[in-house]
Amino acid sequence: MNRLSVSNTPSGPDLSLVLTALRKARGRATVGDVVAETGLARDEVETSLRSLLETRKGNLEVGETGTLVYRFDPRLIQRDAIPFFARLREGAWQGFTRAFKAWIVLMLLVYFVIFVALIIAALVASQSRGGGRSSGRLGGRRGGIPTFRGFWFWYFFWSPGWGRGRPYYGHRWERRYGSRRGEPKVPFIKKVFAFVFGPDRPKPTQAQNDRSVIRLIRARRGVLTATELVQHSGLPLQAAEEELARLMVTHGGDVEVTKEGVLGYVFPELMVSAKGAVTEREPDPAWRRLEPPEEVTGNDAKANGIVAGINTFNLVAASTAPWFIFPRLGLAGDLVWIGLVWVPLAYSTMFFAVPALRTLAVQRRNRLRRDRNLRKVILGEVFRASLAQGGTQWVSVSGASAHVRKSLTSGKSRGPDAQVGRKRNREPVERYVERTTPDALVGAQLQVLLAEFDGKVEEDTDGSVRYGFPTIVAQLQGAEAIRKGLSLEEQKVGDIVYASDQTEHEGHERDLAAFDRELAGGTDLTHLLPDPGRIAYLDDFELVANA
Known part of the structure; x- marks a missing residue:
């Protein structure tokens, strides 16, 4: 087996030379290729190439003779790079979201209160003209204009203890985590925002994304192949290779290459535990990590009904105000029309239009999830x-x-x-x-x-x-052979696979014998x-x- 040596992070100037050499090679080169192009020392080149695996899209390949080949995107794209227009579109959407959320607080709630008050006032005025009992008492206890100063009304929209900026991930999250004893109730205004823009999207850190893969590495005794990562995550094979190359650099890993060309990523430092031998429960494979459909609002039917009802009330009240409210209260003028008709009509229409348009994008993303x-x-x-x-x-x-x-x-x-x-x-x-x-x-x-x-x-x-x-069988058999040879779960040497005084022929025979022992009688891989x-x-x- 061949092993890639471990080095430190490279310096800036040397890294720029390596990048230039890789561009000339269209992203695919061996250590020797880059050394010949730059004149740098072999260790410096290898260190630079390893660091680039962490920051650029790339992976390792193994030649027929066991030589490691570094393969990067020819454009040397940064990992997680977002195209300019995608960033521009995302920034514009975030700006619109913030502005419209502020408008929602003002328009939905304030106009709801205003229209309720105006409708009650119009009804009272009609009764007054017809000799009703509540003549002139708009602020009275019977039929007066409600002030909505009661705590219950504002509690309906905001919950004490709910921190500003705390996310709401939808009703499934609310039932599973948000409804725990002692947890503050999700404010209704968060569900209003979700109705328009959808629930908050989880933004896990890289460390959070890596946790299940690290657990898999520890469960599989510190050795993992790209095929096994595909089994765990469902990623395309090349994406799995790139991900393991990044993890190798991030977590002080290494690679082992068998004579059969199986490339195993080795993580000895992840197998060291203060509790002794590492015993980790293997995380679920890809078919137990299916993605549920993304929801347009994330709310349950009850919350959606209440939000839609409030906005529908505002929409109907604004559209009928010139015939129902204005004549009874003697309201007229351009400002009245703008403030009580055109503005709330435009807002209420947009309130329904945004989620309707988002539905198309959600359907497209759900098709990708289904694939x-x-x-x-x-x-x-x-x-x-x-x-x-x-x-x-x-x-x-x-x-x-x-x-x-x-x-x-x-x-x-x-x-x-x-x-x-x-x-x-x-x-x-x-x-x-x-x-x-x-x-x-x-x-x-x-x-x-x-x-x-x-x-x-x-x-x-x-x-x-x-x-x-x-x-697939060959990859998993090779991984098992590497695991047995290294015994990282016990941090012991295991069977001798190399000695400094052995001849090349003896080393080759030793490797073949070790691999043959794994294949003898057929290696049982069903535990994987x-x-x-x-x-x-x-x-x-x-x-x-x-x-």
Whole structure:
């Protein structure tokens, strides 16, 4: 096995030379290539390339001879870089959101109070003209104009103890976390904002995003391959390689390359614990991390009904004011029309128009979620077939389609509302499969996986196409061999795989013998496969709820 040495962070000037060399090489180079181009020392170049894996989109490749190749995007794009127009659009939306929220507080609440008062005053005026009993007593206890000074009214819109800027992630979050004993009640104004702009979106830090992967690394004894990260996250294989390259640099990791070309990322520092041997429960795989559908408002039906009712009242009151309120109260003039008709009409119309337009964007994002969820469910079937006891099995389109339908209807799942006793939500995949041709969708996903994992395809006896993924088995077998050789969970040496006094031939024979021991009789990899027929959903806010 070959190991990549660990070095320190590079200096600025040397890094700029390395960047120039990479641009000339269109992002793909070995350490030797960059050394030849820059004239820098090998250790400096290797250090610079490692640091770039953390800040630029890139990953490691292994040549046939075991040589490590650094592969970056030819444009050397920064990780998490956002295009200019996307940032401009996001900034404009945030500015509009802040301004409109302030307008909501003023318009929705104040105009609601004003119109209620004016309608009551108009009714009282009508009764007064007709000889009603409440003549002239607009401020009286019977039929007077309400002042809304009671604490209950303002408590309805804001809750004591709710900190300014605290997020509201929607009704599922409220039921699961926001309704705990001692927690302040979600202010109604937050639900008003959510009605227009949607619930707050969780913004997990990089550390919060990395927690489940770090748990996976520790559960798998400090060694992880990109294939295993795909199994855990559902990421495309190249994205998983880039993510592991970043984690390697961030957490002081390393790489091991077997003679068979399996690239394993090694994290010895994550396997050191004050409690002794590390024992970590493996996090859920991708098919138990499905994404529930994004909701337009995030509110429950009751909250949406109240918000829509208040705005509808304002809309109707403003549109009928010239015929109902103005004549009875003797109101007239341009300012009255502007203040009591045109402004509230424009506001109330926009109040309904914004969520209506957002619905289109939410539907588009939900289609992407459905694609990702379908991929994750199919990954469960692919890994099941690849790691089956008795040898790798073929995956057919019809078999994978049956697996998708069975997984979604078998009841072996945990939905986003499971903790509050609600029926699980299968919307992201189930309706997508029902409305389209399952075999076509599944076949398209299998073709993508075939390309990613360099799989095999052949025609079955009935003329149908079936797929095989031997690379998945080889990757996991290689990872298990590395784990056994390093024994990081115990921080011990394990079997000797290299000695300084051995000849090249002896070292080669030792490596082959070590790998053969792993493959002898067929390595049982079923412990790396959680039940692929059991799906589950993971809400976005789960990443930050317990941070």
